[in-house]
Amino acid sequence: MCLPGCSGRHYWFSGASEEAQSIETLAWILFAGAGVIWLIVMALAFFAMRSSGRSNTEKSARRMILWGGFAFPTVVLAALLGTGLLTLKSIVAERSDLTLEVEGEQWWWRVGYPGGVVTANEVRLPRGRTAEILLTADDVIHSFWAPALGGKIDMIPGRENRLTLTPTTVGNWGGLCAEYCGGAHAQMRFNVIVMEPDAFDAWLEDEAAPAQPESGPGLEAFLGEGCGACHTIRGTEAQGLVGPDLTHFGARTSLGAGILALDRDTLRHWITHTDTLKPGVKMPAYPDIPTEELEDMIDYLLSLT
Numbered sequence: 001m002c003l004p005g006c007s008g009r010h011y012w013f014s015g016a017s018e019e020a021q022s023i024e025t026l027a028w029i030l031f032a033g034a035g036v037i038w039l040i041v042m043a044l045a046f047f048a049m050r051s052s053g054r055s056n057t058e059k060s061a062r063r064m065i066l067w068g069g070f071a072f073p074t075v076v077l078a079a080l081l082g083t084g085l086l087t088l089k090s091i092v093a094e095r096s097d098l099t100l101e102v103e104g105e106q107w108w109w110r111v112g113y114p115g116g117v118v119t120a121n122e123v124r125l126p127r128g129r130t131a132e133i134l135l136t137a138d139d140v141i142h143s144f145w146a147p148a149l150g151g152k153i154d155m156i157p158g159r160e161n162r163l164t165l166t167p168t169t170v171g172n173w174g175g176l177c178a179e180y181c182g183g184a185h186a187q188m189r190f191n192v193i194v195m196e197p198d199a200f201d202a203w204l205e206d207e208a209a210p211a212q213p214e215s216g217p218g219l220e221a222f223l224g225e226g227c228g229a230c231h232t233i234r235g236t237e238a239q240g241l242v243g244p245d246l247t248h249f250g251a252r253t254s255l256g257a258g259i260l261a262l263d264r265d266t267l268r269h270w271i272t273h274t275d276t277l278k279p280g281v282k283m284p285a286y287p288d289i290p291t292e293e294l295e296d297m298i299d300y301l302l303s304l305t
């Protein structure tokens with residue numbers, strides 16, 4: 001059961017950030033420390049079984065308690081505690097090159113970048129730069145966890161928690177909500193996309209631009225169905241703040257908070273059967289949109305790159 005977790009984009013020993021590498025080192029030190037303690041306890045148990053029945057002097061018993069029961073655990077556990085506290089201090093950077101705001105909602109992630117850029121369910125980070133991620137929640141407690149990058153911190157309504165990450169490996173890593181937050185908790189996922197710094201800068205610049213195109217039958221269908229009441233598409237009349245910002249929706253890699261690959265078929269299924277894909281989701285299903293209107297809307301949304 002454990003082995004399937006030992007590779008892939010959610011593997012927590014992938015070491016895809018400096019912080020994850022520190023945590024991995026700490027995990028091995030704790031494992032080694034626990035191994036040494038286990039060996040000594042087993043040796044003492046074996047020794048006790050062999051010598052039971054024989055009379056021991058009170059002096060040697062006292063020595064055993066003093067060294068084995070007091071001095072040894074005190075030194076080893078204090079060393080492990082010290083290592084743990086030092087690692088904890090080292091993985092929280094005081095300075096950062098970039099600040100993101102991530103808000104947990106039932107059941108998706110609102111992701112804000114400098115310059116008013118807002119996306120959803122996708123955290124893009126530049127390799128080699130330290131990103132500060134400010135974590136909040138809108139409704140209930142969620143927990144932001146990107147195992148390969150080492151971050152896991154609760155998102156609590158009314159409170160802002162801070163996480164810093166310095167990615168070292170370019171790639172598309174998995175993230176998930178790690179705190180039970182309601183029916184679709186298991187479907188609250190996201191992607192962490194680590195990019196080369198230049199590519200990240202270019203992406204952020206593109207993302208800051210308003211949506212293109214700003215008109216067309218697909219947009220009319222979108223507005224006609226009332227989608228703009230919940231979703232924003234910057235540059236158009238759609239200015240809703242309840243659901244994910246869709247300004248550059250077509251450039252995303254997933255749909256429904258990381259649960260589906262984004263393509264025509266999944267998008268059609270999502271719009272018409274939202275509630276069967278994610279029970280309890282706030283977005284209503286739209287099973288009755290006329291086919292032509294629906295296809296125009298899908299064309300339009302996928303063109304928003």
Ligand code: CUA
Binds near residue numbers: 181185
């Ligand atoms: Cu959000 Cu579990």
